[in-house]
Amino acid sequence: MKKRPISMLDVAAYSQVSHQTVSRVLNNHKNVSVKTRSKVLAAMKELGYAPNLAARALSNGKTTTIGVLSYNSILFGPASMLHAVQNAAREIGYTVTLATTKGVDESAISTGIRELVQSGVDGIILITPLTKGSQIKEDVLSGTPCVIVEGEGWKEMPSVNVDQFVGAQKAVEYLIALGHTVIAHISGPSTWYEASKRREGWKKALRNARLELGPLKYGDWSANSGYHAIRELIKESNATAVFVANDAMALGVLKALNELKVKVPKDISVVGFDDIPESEFLIPGLTTIRQDFNSVGNLALELLMDRIGKKKRDSFHIAIQPELIIRKSTSPIASMQQV
Amino acid sequence: MKKRPISMLDVAAYSQVSHQTVSRVLNNHKNVSVKTRSKVLAAMKELGYAPNLAARALSNGKTTTIGVLSYNSILFGPASMLHAVQNAAREIGYTVTLATTKGVDESAISTGIRELVQSGVDGIILITPLTKGSQIKEDVLSGTPCVIVEGEGWKEMPSVNVDQFVGAQKAVEYLIALGHTVIAHISGPSTWYEASKRREGWKKALRNARLELGPLKYGDWSANSGYHAIRELIKESNATAVFVANDAMALGVLKALNELKVKVPKDISVVGFDDIPESEFLIPGLTTIRQDFNSVGNLALELLMDRIGKKKRDSFHIAIQPELIIRKSTSPIASMQQV
């Protein structure tokens, strides 16, 4: 019943050539005559041959597997990028191994990387919110190529990012253009790279317009934290607009404002960040910054393959431009409407 | 610079034993004296030895890798289960390989399975919406153990499911208890297993209460499809409650009703299914059926490991009970309030 699977030797015997020739056919070597090639291919098909990846990996040191390390693959962003990477990888015959970190500190990430390296992946894509301090030491990679996505890259390590800074700036500039002068910000956790970039973008836009910094609160990316942050903001300030660091928190913001009978956008304008699928259907539809996670994933894989193939690339750090999506949660400031 | 990694032979030489003894220490064989064991362990640590998984796989035919095949790992449900499986797998030293299918038809799924089998996984977890017709032929698995999650299992194939039928029934019974008599349903795509189960649960609850079937519409799980479905429903019927087959579509429903100035829950009650993180923060908070995806993932892995270890299990098909979460999108029917 349980027969040993077909090996290269079986194919070789069946097609009357050496196993090496079979190997050459398999790997598309050029110096194989059309005749033998077709003979071997026929034999492979006939016998239902499938190469043993373990044997190949042992022999040539390559696993045709890449590892993706992610912090929380349930969130929309990471999940989308993972999906994109996986699809792109499949296209080129690579397999994806998934690993998850428990936290975002350097040691948790290092552990995750070590696991992947140990499992023998040819390259790694990091979808983790690296902060400035937590640079991965080269030695944990022990030579495995690596690309950073949506986390801070540094000189030696290639990266693909949506330009968080510019995205935040666009959001706030839009609010300014609408006439708002007191623009609050609900930021993500202070240790996260994306959070700090978006915060800086907010500051920059305000400074450029010679406006004072609005009130600032911190959340943890969750709707719940947005819900509570906005309640404090409302109590403490007279902001007419909030730039919220992600859509999930913005969701909580809209909820709280609804409960407080503060009208959006009439009384206060809200802008989010991410453009999750739900954003369009919130009440009101959420104005936000769209990140093209799909492109990020695809580019990350491209970059990684270049590195694996030892190719050099000019663009070591790729930045993708985000897009402002205008919906119904923003409007000109009330005083302007009255004019 | 590029030194060959430490192999078992290096450790053997360093600790003055045969490589086989090193192997025994590595695999916790019993017949190794404490003295040699500690000597070898010290050597491994000293040299920074890490076993070569490819070599091991080639030798003993096991990869300590399981494959997860998913239709769309971006959705909340699949993503959560994937996450759970991954975490549980890591705990027991297994690696997770991810594969995605393009469609939900039998051939797409078979292709995905074939890919995983070919890559050499020890077992497979299917997070795909298998429909009744699309039974996977045994031969594509070629002996690889497999567990089905959230798809229809059949006799020979073990499965873990949230009891969709009971969940739907609970939802509709709750609406009935609130006094509703015309209860519509917005279903998922007709080919999906979950969709049909939820639809049946809806019917069953109505039949049990001797009520007529309410109007029925089909969506594609997306908020957008819910948005359009409810608009038609409102036009064509006088339903006072809708049971929507998932929260994403319910999101669209709430949006449309808001635009149409139909008050929820005063004019119409809405119940969803899934309890995605956003549900609590919708306006109004969405009454829904919570599925414990985490448990599903964990149980699926347990079942799979049993099968890999050839253990037999009494419970071949595991059903998890879902939970009704009552929020603000449901209320007693208006006429009852007037009483």
Added chain:
DNA sequence: TTGGGTATTGTTATCGATAACAATTATCGA
């Protein structure tokens, strides 16, 4: 003290591929 069993260690074969090199056959110009 010795025989027999058990506990511990070692030796050799094996998994299924690719790498490196060797051998054979074609091909072409002088």
Added chain:
DNA sequence: TCGATAATTGTTATCGATAACAATACCCAA
């Protein structure tokens, strides 16, 4: 037609682990 070179095919070694079997060392009872 010959020899040189290129194209094609084959042989053997190798990757790094485990399996199967062989060989010691150790222990206890007779």
